[in-house]
Amino acid sequence: MLSILLSLTLLLVSSGSAAPFSSSTAKVVTAVVSSETVQYVVSPSTPAPASLGTVVTSLEKGRTSAQPFTTASITAMDSAARTLPTSIYVADSGSHDSIEYDMLDSYEAAVTVDMFMPIATTAPDNRFPIMVSHPLQPLGMSNSVISKSTIPTNNFYSNLFLGSRSQPANVYPYSVWWNRGNNGDYGLAISHTTFSQRNYGPDAKANPVEYYINPVGINSISLSAAEFDSSMTMSLSNTAELSVNVTMAPSRSRYGNGRYLYVPLVQGAGFVSGIYFNIQPKFNSLVGFQSLTEKASPRSGIKKYVAKLYDGTLWAIYASVPSGQTFSLSLKSSSTILASKRVNNVVVQIAKIVDGSEAAYDYHAGKYTYFARVHGTAVGSKGTVTINYWTQRGNNAGRVLLWALPHHVASFTSDVARMSLGFCIDSQTKGKMYAYSTNQLIMQETLPTSIQFAPWTSIPGNKAGYTAEAMKLITSAAVSEVAQDFEAQTNLDSMYYSGKALDKFAMICYVSHSILKNAAITKYCLDKLKSSFAVFAGNKQKYPLYYDRTYKGIVSSAAVTTGDSLADFGNSYYNDHHFHYGYHIHAAAVIGYIDSDLGGSWVEKNKEYVNTLVRDVANPSASDAYFPISRSFSWFHGHSWAKGLFESADGKDEESSSEDYHHAYAIKLWGQVVGDKSMEARGAMMLAVMRRAMNAYMLMNSTNSIQPSNFIANKVTGILFENKADHTTYFGRDIQYIQGIHMLPITPVSSYIRSPTFVRDEWTSLLSSVAPTLTDGWKGVLYANLALFDPKSSYKVFSSPGFRSSFLDSGASLTWYLAYAAGVGGTNT
Numbered sequence: 001m002l003s004i005l006l007s008l009t010l011l012l013v014s015s016g017s018a019a020p021f022s023s024s025t026a027k028v029v030t031a032v033v034s035s036e037t038v039q040y041v042v043s044p045s046t047p048a049p050a051s052l053g054t055v056v057t058s059l060e061k062g063r064t065s066a067q068p069f070t071t072a073s074i075t076a077m078d079s080a081a082r083t084l085p086t087s088i089y090v091a092d093s094g095s096h097d098s099i100e101y102d103m104l105d106s107y108e109a110a111v112t113v114d115m116f117m118p119i120a121t122t123a124p125d126n127r128f129p130i131m132v133s134h135p136l137q138p139l140g141m142s143n144s145v146i147s148k149s150t151i152p153t154n155n156f157y158s159n160l161f162l163g164s165r166s167q168p169a170n171v172y173p174y175s176v177w178w179n180r181g182n183n184g185d186y187g188l189a190i191s192h193t194t195f196s197q198r199n200y201g202p203d204a205k206a207n208p209v210e211y212y213i214n215p216v217g218i219n220s221i222s223l224s225a226a227e228f229d230s231s232m233t234m235s236l237s238n239t240a241e242l243s244v245n246v247t248m249a250p251s252r253s254r255y256g257n258g259r260y261l262y263v264p265l266v267q268g269a270g271f272v273s274g275i276y277f278n279i280q281p282k283f284n285s286l287v288g289f290q291s292l293t294e295k296a297s298p299r300s301g302i303k304k305y306v307a308k309l310y311d312g313t314l315w316a317i318y319a320s321v322p323s324g325q326t327f328s329l330s331l332k333s334s335s336t337i338l339a340s341k342r343v344n345n346v347v348v349q350i351a352k353i354v355d356g357s358e359a360a361y362d363y364h365a366g367k368y369t370y371f372a373r374v375h376g377t378a379v380g381s382k383g384t385v386t387i388n389y390w391t392q393r394g395n396n397a398g399r400v401l402l403w404a405l406p407h408h409v410a411s412f413t414s415d416v417a418r419m420s421l422g423f424c425i426d427s428q429t430k431g432k433m434y435a436y437s438t439n440q441l442i443m444q445e446t447l448p449t450s451i452q453f454a455p456w457t458s459i460p461g462n463k464a465g466y467t468a469e470a471m472k473l474i475t476s477a478a479v480s481e482v483a484q485d486f487e488a489q490t491n492l493d494s495m496y497y498s499g500k501a502l503d504k505f506a507m508i509c510y511v512s513h514s515i516l517k518n519a520a521i522t523k524y525c526l527d528k529l530k531s532s533f534a535v536f537a538g539n540k541q542k543y544p545l546y547y548d549r550t551y552k553g554i555v556s557s558a559a560v561t562t563g564d565s566l567a568d569f570g571n572s573y574y575n576d577h578h579f580h581y582g583y584h585i586h587a588a589a590v591i592g593y594i595d596s597d598l599g600g601s602w603v604e605k606n607k608e609y610v611n612t613l614v615r616d617v618a619n620p621s622a623s624d625a626y627f628p629i630s631r632s633f634s635w636f637h638g639h640s641w642a643k644g645l646f647e648s649a650d651g652k653d654e655e656s657s658s659e660d661y662h663h664a665y666a667i668k669l670w671g672q673v674v675g676d677k678s679m680e681a682r683g684a685m686m687l688a689v690m691r692r693a694m695n696a697y698m699l700m701n702s703t704n705s706i707q708p709s710n711f712i713a714n715k716v717t718g719i720l721f722e723n724k725a726d727h728t729t730y731f732g733r734d735i736q737y738i739q740g741i742h743m744l745p746i747t748p749v750s751s752y753i754r755s756p757t758f759v760r761d762e763w764t765s766l767l768s769s770v771a772p773t774l775t776d777g778w779k780g781v782l783y784a785n786l787a788l789f790d791p792k793s794s795y796k797v798f799s800s801p802g803f804r805s806s807f808l809d810s811g812a813s814l815t816w817y818l819a820y821a822a823g824v825g826g827t828n829t
Contacts, residue, residue, distance in 0.1 A: 638693025
């Protein structure tokens with residue numbers, strides 16, 4: 001029999017071709033080989049190639065093409081500023097170290113701080129009108145789920161409740177989607193792409209290429225049922241930050257209640273697991289099943305099969321069968337595997353077999369994870385974050401198999417590191433993922449406790465050098481810039497642009513108070529800034545904020561008022577909240593820091609408003625039922641996702657790493673100012689995780705081994721999606737845009753994330769010839785960034801008599817750029 005089988009013509013097809021025959025004409029031959037039952041598909045017909053998977057080279061919808069700062073010239077000036085004294089605080093004729101004006105984080109003492117304590121558990125106050133129903137309702141969720149749940153808007157499964165509901169959810173390393181009739185199949189399709197399947201372009205031979213994209217829509221194998229057809233439904237429940245429950249059910253009118261497939265999707269899960277209730281399991285493949293082999297059972301009550309596909313890949317299928325039931329699978333055609341009958345409460349787990357994995361899959365089959373949540377503590381400058389995975393059923397290991405990303409592995413505790421299984425699998429845009437036998441991913445980081453409000457650098461040995469000449473220049477800039485019309489620049493129709501302007505003036509106030517120590521300039525600046533901030537704290541801006549009861553968040557009323565979902569960069573649809581509100585939170589932290597130092601009570605009066613913004617973007621606790629946990633920042637990916645309620649074939653994305661870590665920095669400082677040690681430590685931990693993750697995935701030095709070797713010379717990924725990386729921006733392809741959006745704003749934390757070596761290499765290879773030619777705000781951004789490795793050259797540019805205000809973007813000031821460059825060694829001899 002074996003020789004007969006070997007003589008059969010089995011047509012192997014590459015990943016770029018469909019199964020070589022129609023499933024309706026395929027025949028199946030069954031044999032027993034070495035005690036294993038093998039079922040082969042044999043084709044009597046000629047192959048009919050068809051495309052498998054698609055690539056989306058466009059940036060899709062959901063973004064505006066607006067620049068990240070306003071371009072209007074600043075003409076309105078306040079004549080009262082001319083009376084400000086320009087005397088300089090000089091204790092001696094030497095230089096002055098600004099670091100002395102900051103304190104260490106308030107949790108520096110060796111006490112354990114729970115980093116995930118709720119900020120508040122009460123409803124947002126009545127300054128925020130209620131938006132009873134968001135214009136874009138989530139699909140596939142009952143009214144009960146919507147009313148009682150917090151629905152994440154920026155995480156991996158949004159595609160399952162938006163638009164067509166058929167775009168992928170990138171669970172990592174797998175992607176899954178609702179197959180709604182493609183090739184006549186229905187169910188939850190599963191795909192895994194390898195590095196070899198990536199598409200590079202637009203010139204695949206270039207180095208660096210501009211983008212790489214993983215094909216989408218390759219249905220390798222899907223969880224389905226004989227009862228599923230076009231009348232099936234897919235509903236979502238238990239909408240959490242790292243997991244969601246998917247329930248697929250056949251037509252109730254035909255089959256009644258109590259028949260469904262339950263699939264818990266959890267990021268990092270080793271298997272895609274589905275539990276069948278009173279339906280007949282079925283598995284479909286667009287790639288095509290070449291054979292199905294029944295293997296030895298790894299554990300009592302567990303059946304094991306291996307499906308070989310026509311692209312050469314192997315997929316393990318495990319079924320945990322309750323006592324008293326039987327379960328067997330048959331290969332019906334090249335596209336279909338079918339169970340012998342209906343089953344109840346049978347757990348089916350699927351995983352792609354990679355080198356070294358099969359024995360580990362056997363050992364871990366039977367137990368599945370259905371939910372994950374993060375907690376963490378800080379003790380002094382040491383922080384620990386744990387992703388806990390909830391599990392069901394049993395296996396030989398007593399633990400689940402999890403896939404960990406490179407930045408996880410690099411920070412694992414020794415206990416978790418010992419649980420490595422020694423094999424890996426390709427991920428979509430974050431290199432290889434590594435297999436671990438554990439119910440917890442525990443990571444430790446050193447927290448940036450020394451980074452506060454004052455200029456800070458990671459350049460060894462560099463410190464502030466505020467010479468008398470530097471102080472004179474900074475004072476002159478401050479007097480000029482506090483004369484600007486704060487109201488005209490801050491009360492705009494955009495929370496983003498307004499926040500940038502508020503933050504700009506906040507930093508001028510900080511320099512005036514803590515570096516210049518000029519009480520008159522400080523008071524003048526602070527009074528004007530408080531007045532401008534009060535417009536937002538009172539929710540009296542042009543487009544007030546609303547509390548949205550559908551998704552549980554604080555949104556701009558711009559889209560509702562204008563009818564444009566992309567108004568204010570899509571804020572009303574949850575785009576970029578961490579960018580927008582991060583500027584407001586940071587401005588509040590600076591105001592509160594100065595005001596408290598002067599004996600004021602501004603913090604207490606504005607605490608409720610600012611805390612509400614923090615809760616929207618970074619609620620840490622399920623105890624706060626009014627906001628989803630960590631809307632923006634992914635504790636799994638190590639950075640935030642900026643795209644909100646917009647369907648996307650390539651998943652979520654982020655264009656600006658720097659505005660991402662700016663929001664974490666703002667949360668850290670606001671926590672310090674308001675006396676919330678949990679928030680302060682959490683913001684610091686977010687920064688520590690971002691530093692590691694961003695330098696692995698977004699900021700690429702010459703030794704980066706995670707991103708493709710023919711891509712890393714771009715230095716930044718540009719827009720990083722879940723499924724692709726594109727060295728571009730939504731607002732243009734100029735190199736200063738692409739690199740610069742990962743720089744702004746330049747703050748003390750910039751040097752913590754962007755190392756001097758990285759900044760020097762990026763400058764030398766891409767920017768040194770461009771920066772001198774610029775005449776707009778990008779010039780200031782690039783030269784401020786230069787201070788991260790060459791503060792002397794940076795300071796020279798900003799202190800030059802020929803420097804013009806047009807070189808500053810609307811969120812930047814000459815006062816801060818001078819103070820920062822000097823503060824990190826720009827005037828040192």
